[in-house]
Amino acid sequence: MKVSMTVNGQQHTDDVEPRLLLAHYLRDVLGLKATNIGCDTTSCGACTVIVDGLSVKSCTVLAAQADGSQVTTLEGLAGPDGELHPMQKAFREEHGLQCGFCTPGMVMAAIGVLADNPDPSDREVREGLEGNLCRCTGYHNIVRAVRSAAQAGPAAGQVPQDQEVAR
Amino acid sequence: MIPGAFEYVRPGTVEEAVAALVEHGDDAKLIAGGHSLLPLMKLRLAMPAVLVDISRIPDLSYVRVEGDEVAIGAGTRHFELEKDDVARAEVPILPYAASQVGDPQVRHRGTLGGTVAHSDPASDLPTALLALGGSVVVQGPGGRRSIPMTEFWLGFYETALAEDEVVVEVRVPRTGSAGWAYEKFTRRANDWPIVAVAAVEGRVALANMAGAVVRATATEEALARGASIAEAAGLADEGTSPSSDMHADPEYRRHLARLLTRRALEKASGAGAAAA
Structure with missing residues (x-):
């Protein structure tokens, strides 16, 4: 199908x-890895992308279900001149990553958290990111990055x- | 993991969706948010030959007051229900239960109709709906019919929904400021409940204490005849058949049902007094 x-x-x-x-479409068809x-x-959140303004886990969405949608992946965040998105900058500045595997999903989910609540408390950030696991357990700096x-x-x-x- | 192959159709109306179900029968499966079905398909526990995507059917997402009831469209996603002002004012246990489903990404996709039709005994919203009472409105080839909430969930993944019917709406009584509580026991933040209890206006429903969500009828009867909360809650596991898994054995689930029912009833009566 088209x-x-x-x-x-x-x-x-x-x-x-x-x-x-959708995760395979983005990675294997479009080469956005x-x-x-x-x-x-649907547990770890590493595959989180934004579809029509909402964070979703792309391993549990069919490409067919995203037909006609606006999708943003981590590759779409930085400006054409390489200027990082404010969330990317904050993750870098606050060292919000260790091995980096969860980071793309964490950054996309974090954007969703701020879309919902522009100034969350530590607890609200943690609850907002409950669908994203960091196996390095680097949560403290991730929370710091989102608040920053x-x-x-x-x-x-x-x-x-x-x-x-927008939600 | 990759689902088995299937044909994908995307009807534009409920009538077209019903027609697809009539045409394909047992081979067809409805999908909306897909957060119950797709995981099963990826494990090949479900292998429908035809997937009927009803998520684009317009006008299935709403929350509105109709007389003594609140009517909620089956396509309403969990995050929409969670944030809906009408639902929060008229039937607050539902947006709270919606907020307890999975995580934000899951709530962005999952729909009320989906969780109702799926009939997982551990699901949050059906437990709250069963405590509320009301009805599930379904549409088939012969039109619409209403199924009482107490007759809808029959067992594990089994409902009163016919093969060619679509859940279109859920109707629940307006509870307004009446006390309510939803007590969910999990090991980790966004897990399914090991046991959960919903209580509102003297009605009590249990998650994960049988093949489907069930009412704690012995507790309700005790409350109706004026028993204390402690006494009524002690009967919460009567008539249930909890399963055993790596998280809990049946005896522990029975203990949780009694304990969480007591907490829920205490909270519901306190909230009612505070609101009055």
């Missing part, structure tokens, strides 16, 4: 099997592709 979607601002149309998962597949069971990003202004809770993360 699916069309806008990924990181670019329109894509591909002929895919209906059973193709920042989106990691961790547990493959919140201070950078509303852009930290938005993706650049002309679509504010």
